[in-house]
Amino acid sequence: MIYTIIVTLVYLFAIAYLGFIGYRQTKTTGDYLVAGRQIHPLIMALSYGATFISTSAIVGFGGAAGTLGMGVLWLTFLNIFFGIFIAFVIFGKRTRKIGHNLDAHTFPELLSVRYRSRFMQGFAGIVIFLFMPIYTAAVIKGAADFIQSYFAIPFEISLLFFVAIVALYVWMGGLKGVMYTDAFQAVIMFVGMVLLLVFTYSRLGGVTEAHQQLTDLINHEEVRQQAAKLIAGGFRGWTAMPEGGSPIWWSLVSTIVFGVGIGVLAQPQLVVRFMTVRSNRELNRAVVSGGIFILMMTGVAFTVGALSNVYFFNSTGKIALFAAGANDSIIPEYIKNYIPHWFGTLFLLTLLAAAMSTLSSQFHTMGTAAGRDIYEKSLGGKGSTIIITRFGMLTTVILSTLLAWLTRHLDVSMAIIAVGTALFFGLCAASFLPAYIGALYIKSLPRAAAKWGMISGFTLSTFWIFFIHEKESSSLQICRLLTGKTSLVKDTSLAYLSMIDPIFIALPVSSIVTFAIWIAYRAMNKHDLDESHIDRCFKGM
Amino acid sequence: MFDSVAGRALRKDKHFWINFPVGGGKFRARRNLMLGIPDVWIVTAYLSCLAAAGLCVGYGLKNWNTGSENEMQQVVEEEMWQKSENEMDEKM
Numbered sequence: 001m002i003y004t005i006i007v008t009l010v011y012l013f014a015i016a017y018l019g020f021i022g023y024r025q026t027k028t029t030g031d032y033l034v035a036g037r038q039i040h041p042l043i044m045a046l047s048y049g050a051t052f053i054s055t056s057a058i059v060g061f062g063g064a065a066g067t068l069g070m071g072v073l074w075l076t077f078l079n080i081f082f083g084i085f086i087a088f089v090i091f092g093k094r095t096r097k098i099g100h101n102l103d104a105h106t107f108p109e110l111l112s113v114r115y116r117s118r119f120m121q122g123f124a125g126i127v128i129f130l131f132m133p134i135y136t137a138a139v140i141k142g143a144a145d146f147i148q149s150y151f152a153i154p155f156e157i158s159l160l161f162f163v164a165i166v167a168l169y170v171w172m173g174g175l176k177g178v179m180y181t182d183a184f185q186a187v188i189m190f191v192g193m194v195l196l197l198v199f200t201y202s203r204l205g206g207v208t209e210a211h212q213q214l215t216d217l218i219n220h221e222e223v224r225q226q227a228a229k230l231i232a233g234g235f236r237g238w239t240a241m242p243e244g245g246s247p248i249w250w251s252l253v254s255t256i257v258f259g260v261g262i263g264v265l266a267q268p269q270l271v272v273r274f275m276t277v278r279s280n281r282e283l284n285r286a287v288v289s290g291g292i293f294i295l296m297m298t299g300v301a302f303t304v305g306a307l308s309n310v311y312f313f314n315s316t317g318k319i320a321l322f323a324a325g326a327n328d329s330i331i332p333e334y335i336k337n338y339i340p341h342w343f344g345t346l347f348l349l350t351l352l353a354a355a356m357s358t359l360s361s362q363f364h365t366m367g368t369a370a371g372r373d374i375y376e377k378s379l380g381g382k383g384s385t386i387i388i389t390r391f392g393m394l395t396t397v398i399l400s401t402l403l404a405w406l407t408r409h410l411d412v413s414m415a416i417i418a419v420g421t422a423l424f425f426g427l428c429a430a431s432f433l434p435a436y437i438g439a440l441y442i443k444s445l446p447r448a449a450a451k452w453g454m455i456s457g458f459t460l461s462t463f464w465i466f467f468i469h470e471k472e473s474s475s476l477q478i479c480r481l482l483t484g485k486t487s488l489v490k491d492t493s494l495a496y497l498s499m500i501d502p503i504f505i506a507l508p509v510s511s512i513v514t515f516a517i518w519i520a521y522r523a524m525n526k527h528d529l530d531e532s533h534i535d536r537c538f539k540g541m
Numbered sequence: 542m543f544d545s546v547a548g549r550a551l552r553k554d555k556h557f558w559i560n561f562p563v564g565g566g567k568f569r570a571r572r573n574l575m576l577g578i579p580d581v582w583i584v585t586a587y588l589s590c591l592a593a594a595g596l597c598v599g600y601g602l603k604n605w606n607t608g609s610e611n612e613m614q615q616v617v618e619e620e621m622w623q624k625s626e627n628e629m630d631e632k633m
């Protein structure tokens with residue numbers, strides 16, 4: 001225990017030192033918001049990766065893989081292909097260039113200056129300010145769950161201790177401090193996950209042997225009895241996709257794989273990172289480290305999460321979900337019980353790093369949404385951006401911590417972390433993606449199309465979350481309070497809709513709305529943005 | 542791949558293509574397709590992850606030195622903005 005405490009303190013000291021360097025180098029609003037646009041490509045890629053990958057990915061989605069199996073690896077593929085390759089090459093370069101041309105400092109500001117709409121900046125800022133705390137709470141819960149399990153301390157203490165440390169260094173450092181610490185944390189995460197993969201595979205006799213044992217698990221009678229509820233829902237083993245069209249298939253494919261896999265493209269805290277480098281060369285270079293990093297983070301977490309079933313079954317006779325007690329406890333319990341103690345300490349740092357790097361960016365993004373996007377730009381408020389942002393940040397820290405504490409009252413068998421994350425990713429995709437793609441690639445897209453696409457995506461998405469998609473609506477309780485049912489379509493001929501994730505409905509609708517208004521404007525030869533502004537946006541492209 | 546009865550039953554399944562890989566029965570004895578995994582969808586996911594990472598590495602290395610053509614011009618612009626921003630901050 002002494003060893004763990006010393007190593008943790010050294011780590012926190014290093015973080016504090018990097019945060020302090022960032023603080024010293026933060027002199028202007030540009031430094032605070034986009035790190036002066038002069039960040040090294042390796043730091044940018046590692047920061048992007050570390051922000052992208054949180055305890056939510058490792059503990060939450062790793063736990064989901066422990067329950068649902070290796071089908072979750074499709075999310076890793078989308079994370080790398082869309083989250084890195086498409087995001088950097090197709091989206092990142094134009095985001096950086098247009099962000100530079102228009103001197104945009106945040107994602108909502110990019111949309112606002114591109115479409116000349118203060119409404120869009122305020123609207124996007126409000127969406128971030130109100131809904132990102134759900135994702136943030138999921139990340140906090142992932143870290144607090146691990147600290148609680150590892151140190152055997154009450155959840156409330158681990159929660160407050162953890163949030164206090166993160167909030168302090170984000171408060172001080174701005175985006176420079178955040179990105180320096182992110183990069184350091186990414187290195188720790190990388191080493192931790194490589195070792196985790198090697199341990200897990202080697203102790204099961206190698207890659208093929210380990211997978212074979214996992215495949216054979218479902219043939220044990222006691223495993224089928226324990227997994228009876230899952231099997232009834234379409235589960236077919238940890239090395240097979242669930243039965244097509246079954247509730248578990250929909251949950252895996254629509255919520256976990258597509259919700260997060262596509263949603264990453266319109267994540268405000270990730271988009272802003274493209275604006276921190278000075279040329280496309282930095283983005284080209286960042287693709288290399290980004291691709292490898294994400295593979296080693298989510299790929300390892302999901303593979304190990306699934307394989308943990310073999311360890312749990314061999315030693316306790318139970319599958320991971322039952323042995324650990326809850327979906328979100330699978331990875332913490334696996335580390336605690338089956339991995340050498342010294343590695344447990346390293347993994348603790350890995351998880352702290354993963355959580356802190358994501359949280360710092362989330363707090364920074366929520367703070368800038370409140371300070372820059374809503375108060376200063378949309379409402380025309382006066383005062384120091386940095387101070388207002390810091391107070392916005394403080395509000396969201398309190399809100400997110402409260403939400404993380406409230407998750408203790410939710411059903412533990414539910415993948416709370418994964419669902420909370422997917423909810424925000426899906427909401428962002430439905431609300432922002434059509435307008436964002438239009439901003440980068442469609443010169444003639446009118447402001448009205450982008451605006452109504454955003455409004456329709458957000459409205460339908462939130463309606464679906466609160467009233468249709470049972471996984472979320474049943475936890476949020478509003479539908480039950482108003483109608484007495486956990487979903488409006490429950491016990492009707494449309495009951496199957498309750499399995500479909502909001503992104504599957506809201507993103508196509510917001511895309512159609514955007515496209516239809518664009519076509520209508522073209523047919524009427526109508527424009528709401530003048531040509532000189534468009535030329536300025538696309539200068540040099 | 543399937544025996545005729547199971548094959549016909551499976552092809553009648555409206556989710557035939559997404560159920561295709563592991564055969565007709567839910568838990569029939571599985572053949573190891575590759576790496577100890579019987580389901581082609583999972584094998585594909587596993588290999589696609591490696592391929593996507595390889596794509597990132599290949600693309601990044603191929604374009605390692607491209608994309609910085611207008612860097613100096615941008616740096617000058619950034620400096621000008623920074624200067625005017627500093628002046629505004631001082632005024633405030």
